Amino acid sequence: MSNGAQNDAKKARDDSSRAADTDRIQLAQLLAYAAEQGRLPLKDYEDRLTRAYAATTYDQLEELRADLPGSAVSPVRGGKQNPAPSTLLLALLSGFERRGRWNVPRKLTTFTFWGSGVLDLRYADFTSTEVDIHAVSIMSAQNILLPPEVNVEIRGRGVMGGFDRTILGNGTPGAPTVKIHGFSLWGGVGIKRKARRPRG
Structure with a gap:
């Protein structure tokens, strides 16, 4: 040969x-x-x-x-990604919370108006390697909690309010990238990396 x-x-x-x-x-x-x-x-x-x-x-x-029960990693190796459907979380004079295990879509919009919201990705299942979050907060507040390993890009801004930009940076190589953009008006969008807690 x-x-x-x-x-x-x-x-x-x-x-x-x-x-x-x-x-x-x-x-x-x-x-x-x-x-x-x-x-x-x-x-x-x-x-x-x-x-x-x-x-x-x-x-x-x-x-x-190898030591965990369940099927093989992928019955069809190298298959195409199948992200969860785009999602809108809305709080008008109310609130929303998304916590625990849930499927994170590739595109997600969070909107609060005179309300509050919590988006917790620490225990969630990512369905794509990139997640695009459009966060809008008007006269209200919302918090986005990220696990330590994800990579983060933020392009949001606050007008007479705050849009957290303190946690930009790399997580674990190969981990999903979470891109957050949007704005707050007389309100706030808080973004934090937060450690998981043992479940008891």
């Missing part, structure tokens, strides 16, 4: 063992389920989650789930 053919064969093997974003997201969901069921302590869950997002091969992903 010529050197060129050998190189092509090696590249094909490497490509077939390379994990896709979809596989990392599916494993993250499996780990979250195991933690929710009490089969993974919080510290172990967060350690495996960090390693899952950084994984580049199927072998690395399989190693992280």
Whole structure:
């Protein structure tokens, strides 16, 4: 076999063992389920989650789930992402809360008017590698709580109010990127990285 053919064969093997974003997201969901069921302590869950997002091969992903019951990481490896439907969370003279385990869509709008809102992503299942949040707060307040590992980009602004821009930066390599934009008028949008708490 010529050197060129050998190189092509090696590249094909490497490509077939390379994990896709979809596989990392599916494993993250499996780990979250195991933690929710009490089969993974919080510290172990967060350690495996960090390693899952950084994984580049199927072998690395399989190693992280080998002792957990459930199906294979992905029945169809490298499948296309299937993000949850776009969502609107609305609080007009009222409030909304989204906490616990829920599917985070690729596009999410939060709107509060004389109300309040809490959007907690710490225990949620990401369904895509990028999340776009459009946050609007008018004469009201809303808080967005992010897990430590996500990457964050913020482009919001406050007019006679506040739009938190203090947590810009990188999280874990390979983790989802949360892009937050919008504005507040006589109100506030608070954005914080917050540690998960053990479930008791």
